Amino acid sequence: MTDYKFKFKREWIDLGWALRPKIKVTLSANGKSKQIIAIIDTGSDLVYIPKDMADYFGLSLSKNELTGQGAETEFSYRTSQIRVSLENPHKIFRKLVEVMVPAKGADHKDVILGTGFLENFIVTLDYKNEKINLRAHQSTSEKKQ
Amino acid sequence: MQIMAEYDYFTKTNFSEYKGKWIALFKDKVVVSGDSFKEVAELVDKHREFSKALITRIPEEMAQLL
Numbered sequence: 180m181t182d183y184k185f186k187f188k189r190e191w192i193d194l195g196w197a198l199r200p201k202i203k204v205t206l207s208a209n210g211k212s213k214q215i216i217a218i219i220d221t222g223s224d225l226v227y228i229p230k231d232m233a234d235y236f237g238l239s240l241s242k243n244e245l246t247g248q249g250a251e252t253e254f255s256y257r258t259s260q261i262r263v264s265l266e267n268p269h270k271i272f273r274k275l276v277e278v279m280v281p282a283k284g285a286d287h288k289d290v291i292l293g294t295g296f297l298e299n300f301i302v303t304l305d306y307k308n309e310k311i312n313l314r315a316h317q318s319t320s321e322k323k324q
Numbered sequence: 325m326q327i328m329a330e331y332d333y334f335t336k337t338n339f340s341e342y343k344g345k346w347i348a349l350f351k352d353k354v355v356v357s358g359d360s361f362k363e364v365a366e367l368v369d370k371h372r373e374f375s376k377a378l379i380t381r382i383p384e385e386m387a388q389l390l
Contacts, residue, residue, distance in 0.1 A: 186335045192387050203331040203378060213365055216334065216380035220390050231362040250389040288381050291390060
């Protein structure tokens with residue numbers, strides 16, 4: 180088992196401090212790679228990235244437009260694939276995952292890590308201690324060179 | 325832990341002055357800011373020394389429902 184440890188991010192909202200499960204991941208495609216912050220959402224089925232992020236990485240999008248259900252409204256999306264990596268001092272987890280890229284009706288701006296990525300881990304969200312742990316099985320993590 | 329330096333800075337720091345913006349963090353500084361991921365990523369690409377920068381959006385100060 181390999182653990183990838185993170186912390187909750189405290190962000191101020193009208194009602195006080197919100198604890199948000201934001202982690203660091205590396206996204207890679209077509210020779211480009213960027214470290215970004217993504218939010219864990221166990222209620223989302225797939226990984227979501229904003230349209231301009233897909234444009235930056237030069238992702239090829241599916242021809243078919245599908246319909247998804249957002250928090251309040253339906254939206255159209257296309258799919259693609261991007262490599263998502265996590266690292267700790269000893270190991271790297273890398274996986275090519277399917278992502279949804281909004282076409283119409285969605286303007287969410289964050290990267291959302293849903294089941295399509297989280298299914299590779301035992302996910303612990305410890306709100307009391309503000310700690311997050313993603314535990315990957317040994318076979319899915321590579322030793323660092 | 326060097327690989328988490330920018331992440332540690334991100335989790336500990338209040339970036340409210342950048343709300344609604346995208347920012348790139350390198351070590352313990354905001355080195356680039358802009359209105360979109362693409363804009364910030366392309367600015368980071370122009371500075372090789374920032375290649376390991378951590379890019380994130382700073383949300384507006386309101387409750388979220390994903």
